[in-house]
Amino acid sequence: MATITDVAKRAGVSPVTVSRVINNASNVMPETRARVLAAIHDLGYVPNVAARSLRSKRMHSLALILPDITNSFWTTVARGVEDAAQARGHAVLLCNTDENLAKQAGYLRLVASQRVDGVIIAPCDDDPEHVAPLRERAMPTVVIDRMVTGWDVDRVRGDSLAGAYALVRHLISLGHVRIAMISGPCGTSTADERVLGYRMALAEAGLPVDERLIRRGEFRISSGEQMTRAIFQEGLRPTAIFAANNALAMGAIDAAGELGLRIPQDLALVCFDDLANSSRLFPFLTVAVQPAYEIGLKAAQLLLGRLEGRVADPPREFVLPTRMIVRYSCGVRLKEGTGPGLSLPLPVRVDEQSIPIPPVAGPAHLANPERR
Numbered sequence: 001m002a003t004i005t006d007v008a009k010r011a012g013v014s015p016v017t018v019s020r021v022i023n024n025a026s027n028v029m030p031e032t033r034a035r036v037l038a039a040i041h042d043l044g045y046v047p048n049v050a051a052r053s054l055r056s057k058r059m060h061s062l063a064l065i066l067p068d069i070t071n072s073f074w075t076t077v078a079r080g081v082e083d084a085a086q087a088r089g090h091a092v093l094l095c096n097t098d099e100n101l102a103k104q105a106g107y108l109r110l111v112a113s114q115r116v117d118g119v120i121i122a123p124c125d126d127d128p129e130h131v132a133p134l135r136e137r138a139m140p141t142v143v144i145d146r147m148v149t150g151w152d153v154d155r156v157r158g159d160s161l162a163g164a165y166a167l168v169r170h171l172i173s174l175g176h177v178r179i180a181m182i183s184g185p186c187g188t189s190t191a192d193e194r195v196l197g198y199r200m201a202l203a204e205a206g207l208p209v210d211e212r213l214i215r216r217g218e219f220r221i222s223s224g225e226q227m228t229r230a231i232f233q234e235g236l237r238p239t240a241i242f243a244a245n246n247a248l249a250m251g252a253i254d255a256a257g258e259l260g261l262r263i264p265q266d267l268a269l270v271c272f273d274d275l276a277n278s279s280r281l282f283p284f285l286t287v288a289v290q291p292a293y294e295i296g297l298k299a300a301q302l303l304l305g306r307l308e309g310r311v312a313d314p315p316r317e318f319v320l321p322t323r324m325i326v327r328y329s330c331g332v333r334l335k336e337g338t339g340p341g342l343s344l345p346l347p348v349r350v351d352e353q354s355i356p357i358p359p360v361a362g363p364a365h366l367a368n369p370e371r372r
Helices: 004-011 015-022 030-043 049-056 072-087 101-114 128-136 160-173 189-204 221-233 246-258 276-281 292-307 332-336
Strands: 061-066 091-096 118-121 141-144 154-158 179-183 214-216 240-243 268-272 286-289 317-320 323-325
Touching: 004 015, 004 030, 015 030, 061 072, 061 101, 061 292, 072 091, 072 276, 072 292, 091 101, 101 128, 118 128, 118 292, 141 292, 154 160, 154 292, 160 179, 160 189, 160 240, 160 268, 160 286, 160 323, 179 189, 179 221, 179 246, 189 214, 214 221, 221 246, 240 246, 246 268, 292 317
Parallel strands: 061 091, 061 118, 118 141, 141 154, 154 317, 179 214, 179 240, 240 268, 268 286
Antiparallel strands: 286 323
């Protein structure tokens, strides 16, 4: 196995210079850096991260704690974090809490014991006691998307208040006066801010707030379905629904199908956060889009800047703007008189089969033909 001395000899430099290149130091000439990197590649040299960590007291790793990695918003945030971390030679430990405080507590104990350099977290709620392991150890932390009451720490988020306000104003402009709101749990700042934006838009338009039309649950499809079904079973009959995230919107669509309601002909629907790949194949939902990748990228860059001593300012908050994308689900095409266009549920249900595929063993002579 190649050593740092082997690399130094191959590149014609000292081992100290090789170490500087590995640690991405700035005081190395570009041509020297290129020679060292070429030698590392040619020799297949792998730096001893454990030894570097013992010397520097840094693990060159970050923990990313998210509430639901199956949601495309969070996977995009994670990609932004990973890209920024990888560019600075850091690995990312991904933790999924499922919005569960017990799981979150377990991950916080884990990251504290593993001595990661810093943490990026979207906490389950705003209670500072629920992030005590980070606060007590003064762990370098950036909070994303949400907030923790009384914790003066770096924070990066999208503008939930403005996005919610814009979506509800849009529905009102289309003539809706009975708009239901399905949101996440109380105490989660993102959910609270989106409810506040909803209230602000109604108040500005002089419309009364019917508290029965505001429902709080989990940021999950099943919760969106349950809340939407309950609203109609209670005879409240809204003409539009604002879902606080895309998972809740999917649940609302499921409930509408069960109730025999077409979207947008019978029920308009808007939500926060797009469905990245689905929106390309079936551009239907009217949404407020947050810059998910940029949130992750900015959070990681801010955390790494703290760790590397490049950022020394007091904790800061970055609020990134949202965009509203108007498609079919809000009913704007109906209002414009351009015809019904797309609708959900689809007028014709497509029958489909799910067929298990058994494993097969390929002929040995066709495997790895280049080895013959």
